[in-house]
Amino acid sequence: MKKKLITLIIITLFFGCKTDKKENEKLNIITTTTMITDLVKTIGGDYIKVEGLMGSGVDPHLYKASEGDVTKLVNADIIFYNGLHLEGKLVEVFEKMKSKTKTPIALAEEIDKSTLIGSDYFASNYDPHVWFNIAYFKQFAKKVTLVLSEKDPKNANNYKENEKQYLEKLDALQNKIKNIIETLPKEKRILVTAHDAFNYFGKSYDFEVVGLQGLSTATEAGVQDVQKLAAFIIEKDVKAIFVESSVPKRTIEALQAAVNSKGHNIKIGGTLYSDALGDDGTVEGTYIGMFEYNVNTIVSALK
Missing domain, CATH: 3.40.50.1980 (Nitrogenase molybdenum iron protein domain)
Structure with missing residues (x-):
């Protein structure tokens, strides 16, 4: 019953009338996990509006979309999520939202699959916890920057500068972690x-x-x-x-x-x-x- 209701909400909102975005209005972005929320906020800075669905201590494996979440997703300009079936109970919602104008962006899907760790448990056949490889998280940052720049070209240079600074911090993190573990x-x-x-x-x-x-x-x-x-x-x-x-x-x-x-x-x-x-x-x-x-x-x- 709940699935049918969520599907109806998606159809009603998605094909309903949505007012055009004003020229100076910030991009409205919805994210899933806290790691992705932190990343998008870092790259986007003050030029975007970001809301994460999941907070501290929330398990993405078990997270189910509420009716309020579906409304937020449908009204977003961009949706960033992990993918590889991490947010398993949200997959059906994302699938229903795909269109020529809005396709939720699964950041982990950008990674070369031949380098991932296999998993028979997940529908993607890969372990989705990719953020624990800092090199992969750098790829997340580059994809987020690209998408924001395409959607909001007037602020593209700001996004690219934020990306540059963040990648430098990730480089420093890699070196620091390596020294601690040694x-x-x-x-x-x-x-x-x-x-x-x-x-x-x-x-x-x-x-x-x-x-x-x-x-x-x-x-x-x-x-x-x-x-x-x-x-x-x-x-x-x-x-x-x-x-x-x-x-x-x-x-x-x-x-x-x-x-x-x-x-x-x-x-x-x-x-x-x-x-x-x-x-x-x-x-x-x-x-x-x-x-x-x-x-x-x-x-x-x-x-």
């Missing part, structure tokens, strides 16, 4: 988290990554999953495991209890930001701050 011996680079959001991070920085719930939080971990991972932690002598801000911590606490019951002391090393950034106004509320915070938390706990 202080952690390779044999200690085993990252155990609530779900498999960090595979691209692991591939980039030579970590073995294990998620209790697999690639999507839509799949619950069972008793056998907990016991199997507990045995792995003991075998590898892992010192710490991590909860995630967008995933209930009960599964990791159950894992900790299972490990400790077998006489192996395991601590929770902290909370990592995986599918969502931290609160607005905090360091972790930006992509760069989140990435650096995560790495410092991981390295400090595993040393």
Whole structure:
């Protein structure tokens, strides 16, 4: 019933009368995840109006569009989302909105598929958590700049300057992260988290990554999953495991209890930001701050 209602809203709004945008009116942009919202705000600056559908701590795997969200999406000038089926419950909405005048832009679809990590779980057949490879996030930035410049050519130079400055900051982040991780011996680079959001991070920085719930939080971990991972932690002598801000911590606490019951002391090393950034106004509320915070938390706990 809800699907039919949302479809009707899309059709009614999409084909209804929409007033022409005034010459000096800012572009109205809707984004999905907090990482993309932060990126678009950084590139667009004061020249655009941005509203993210998902806030801090929101799990994009499980997010469903409300009637209000659909109205925002239909009235937007541009929609940026991750793609690769990360926002699985929004895919049908985006598909219905495709037309000659408006096609929601899936930033991850721009990446060379031959370089992505495969996944049988997602309909895209790829792991969608691509923002944990900074090189991929740079591609996001370039695509956002291109789209904004095409839609708003009078401010194109401003968007390109913002992109230039941001790419320089991402370069600096890459160097900083590399130096921090090099202080952690390779044999200690085993990252155990609530779900498999960090595979691209692991591939980039030579970590073995294990998620209790697999690639999507839509799949619950069972008793056998907990016991199997507990045995792995003991075998590898892992010192710490991590909860995630967008995933209930009960599964990791159950894992900790299972490990400790077998006489192996395991601590929770902290909370990592995986599918969502931290609160607005905090360091972790930006992509760069989140990435650096995560790495410092991981390295400090595993040393």
